[in-house]
Amino acid sequence: MRSLSRRPLHDLSPNRICRTCNLPRRQFSSSLPSPPRPPASGIAPLASRQLLSVTGPDAAKFLQGIITANVVSSKGEPRTDPFYTAFLNATGRVLHDVFIYPVRGCAPGDSAQAAGDDGFLVEVDAAQINALMKYIKRYKLRAKVAFRAIDPAEISVWHAWNDTPNSTTLDIPAADPSRIVFQDPRAPGLGHRIIQLAGHKPPEVDVERATEDAYTIRRYLHGVPEGQDEILREQALPLESNMEHMNGIDFHKGCYVGQELTIRTKHRGVVRKRILPCVIYDRAKAAPPSLVYDPDPDSEAGGSPEALTADMIPAETSIGRSGKRGRSAGKWLRGVGNIGLGLCRLEIMTDVVLPGEQAAATFRDGDEFELEWGEEDNKSGVKVKAFVPEWLRRSIDGQQR
Template sequence: MRGLANRALVAPWSHSLVCPSCSSCLLFQRRQFANSSSTAPPSRPPHSGLAALPSRALLSVSGPDAAKFLQGIITANVSRSDGLPRTDAFYTGFLNATGRVLHDVFIYPFQGGSGVAVEGDGFLIEADAAQVSRLAKYIKRYRLRAKVAVRNIAPDEATVWQAWDDAAASELSPTANGSRMVMKDPRAPGLGYRILQLNNKSPEVDLETSTEDAYTIRRYLQGVAEGQDEILQEQALPLESNMELMNGIDFHKGCYVGQELTIRTKHRGVVRKRILPCMVYERDKAAPPALMYEPDCDSPESLTADMIPGETSIGRFGKRGRSAGKWLRGVGNIGLGLCRLEIMTDVVLPGEQAAATHTPNDEFVLEWGEEESKSSVKVKAFVPEWLRWGLGEAQR
């Protein structure tokens, strides 16, 4: 079953983002450091593929009160304009009482007899596999007297996949067929489709099998964070994590846990930090003109982005001053950072023209480790077109 690209959204994956071959790529010059170990980054991701995502897991929330119950604890709207529960899958998040992100999730509505091994109607919730048990406990805490059943879904019952094909001219049908559920990934153009396979088989899609690493690189190049290693649990704000621009927040729905700060930030505050794709490069090199994934063609012991500790502060190269952001996670020479827009990018925030401190020649650095064996590398942030467009629309 071929065909995954959306005609209305130009696929962002192009040869300008990935070096054409391992032998001819501009080698990312990495510094060796002692007592470090890492697997080599994957080679250049294919332009089409089908990847299993073992980093994601599922639980079910079912019962007569399931829709009403979820409506009060997630950022998206579970109901349609006519008041009935929605039937399409969607992206959303669970927040704590202070408006910090606990879990970023996809939610898939289902009806009894639709292939899901759960009695009655309800929802499958896809979350970070390392945190899904914690999410189940969080949901049960709010259940009280609601007629809702919560159950972890075992891997032999259902699995999560991502499919993409940048060259295709048609779409994969986003409907359930009894053995799977399919949704177009709503977070950024060109990410492809999420597939829930409701058995222990692989999805029957006419695409070559790829890897989760390839999917991760595609996400990083588009600046899309996923899971608690990238959207820091109980620290990250949903707007700083771009959730409202990735179709994960409905600002017109009723009350939900964490709504007060989220609404206030939307209507009265300025979001000065955003998760952005970043490229790391050697200190003695010039800043890269464009975001590009360069596969590791050298020794697997070389310094790669996955070796940089999470939450490492981003500083100005050769200057002192406030932190420009923090590193989140990476692979090869790319990754994600929570970046101050007015310092690291040319984005001008509403009413903040005078406060902008960014200049085109600014450079930034990541430094970590003990003084006697400190490691460092330069880092540059980029603003994807979909995000730049969304920020412009939000300011109107």
């Protein structure tokens, strides 16, 4: 099998610059171990995320017309709770997946904003913040709004979780003027988002300090994609990215950019592909029975193949049936260690029965799938198995009834 050098997870950014040390990616040549298992409870700074301030008297109305969630509450007033949403292009493809944090009076650092005006902090993939600002400026026209990219040294993004048995809550200090805390709505048990308005000092939480790699591994295990390395810019559809099941789309709100295709797919189409968590394993091994992160390549639990980890697999590598030719079963997105995310065809790679189907006719228990890449005379490959998280399965089943 072809031997490839490992790269740290934080090196996987579209601008080809490591966010940790600002060195070009080509300078990473040493073999690095996979990140350790995430602690049962922890808090991690998210250097891959950055905030954009949107302020002004027209801020709520402006955002209402260009995002998939509803900025207005059921009472017709701008909502005050943070939420998950997305910006789409005119053809309904995802440009940016974001969190939006409403702030009243004056957003941090925007002292010129008039008291009482609506303000919002938009959390986005840090590598895409300039692209997002350029995109939303197209729709400004005469709206009374102002935009500003916030320096991470001014406001930082954190994520905290607690998977300790019999203690799934976090004792986080109550939100105050220097902090925003809310439960991540994308998947049950994923944790809490924390926006620290007073620099990099995290809130005093009685959990272990962890790295962003730990947060990313937990996201993969929950089947939650994030950023344009996983929700491919101008390619991914919001429903294929599970956004309606992650509380990111309001199908009852008025018009917004990209709404037509999204609402038509919801009511008239069938979503045949979805982003799912996957495990890679050696071709000589049996398929793992469950979705487990194992950083040890020599583990008997079905760890990653020797000298090959998920972060080495090229993005968008096609997933095919093991030993067979035919229709692609999906494509690989991104991973670490022995796990990652793939855009998978449900009727081929899972037992999910789609609306109108008599059964999951093309899926058979025991089917195996593989990823193969490289030059014809020097190919690398592994097997891959997709899993449907229980929260997603329940949500899909409830939607189809």
